[in-house]
Amino acid sequence: MQVFDLSQPIPKDAQNSIMAIGNFDGVHLGHQMLISTAHKKAKDRNLPVAVLTFEPHPRRVFRPEDPPFRITPLPLKLQRFREFGIDIVYLYPFDWNLASLSAEDFIQQVLKDKINPQDIIIGEDFHFGHNRTGNIEMLKNAGFSVTSIQLLTDTHHGIISASRIRGTLQSGHMNEANQLLGWPWEIQGIVEHGNKRGREIGYPTANVALGETIHPAYGIYASWVRIEDENKWYIAATNIGIRPMFKVETGLVETHLLDFNDNLYDKILHIRPIKKLRDEMKFDSIEELVIQMKKDCELTRTICLANT
Secondary structure, three states: OEEEEOOOOOOHHHOOOEEEEOOOOOOOHHHHHHHHHHHHHHHHHOOOEEEEEEEOOHHHHHOOOOOOOEOOOHHHHHHHHHHOOOOEEEEEEOOHHHHOOOHHHHHHHHHHHHHOOOEEEEEOOOOEOHHHOEOHHHHHHOOOOEEEEOOOEOOOOOEOOHHHHHHHHHOOOHHHHHHHHOOOOOEEEEEEOOOOHHHHOOOOOEEEEOOOEOOOOOEEEEEEEEEOOOOOEEEEEEEEEOOHHHOOOOOEEEEEEOOOOOOOOOOEEEEEEEEEEEOOOOOOOHHHHHHHHHHHHHHHHHHHHHOO
């Protein structure tokens, strides 16, 4: 998969693609319909499949004070694109200059001058340009072949959207979130050095900052964890939150891998919370905390083994 920054010139051999456009936060089932349509059209014409997406997410530019909200920060989004067989990713740096670009200038300066796609795939609600004045008819009038995909709904007739998935994650409903995504949601990050309190009480944890990743409902989760560049998934009890016993200022992830004793510092972890066990709690003593952690680990093992 090739990734191009659209602030730079694009080589000719990276143009003339079948291209889907969107923010693609989550790369959920609705997004996958766009990608699947692009694949079908590309196969018929022997052309590469591409996506045009924007980084950072426009919401971060328009509402910079918002708390973290990304379902898929860029590394995870690119991973999903790769796994869904995308050949080319066009990353357009989103800033106030792009936000103020008229729809007509977006068509000329971005689509025609830089990418020149053979076919464009968009969701039926897609708009572009300053004040979102651009639409499918404008693209067609500009000479593009455009396919508009109807918004996908689930069995409850709810539209599958990034905002809906964010709500399920913030409620701790991991199974529902994963059903809407069409893949098991995960948190990625580098293991940082902590205060080693977990190790002192017999439950060493790997600490991972959430960064731009949305904060799920705080609590203890049964999880699967994979170390980058390894194929094995480990059962893990994961705390997401502020640790009431040893309070921290910003929510973070602390995961205890069962049956694992090696050093994890500075390694990248892929953490998949699959079921929330309980809320975070403040205990009257370290002894009570240790007793509860033992119970959490036992329940985590049962749940994970039942989901293999």
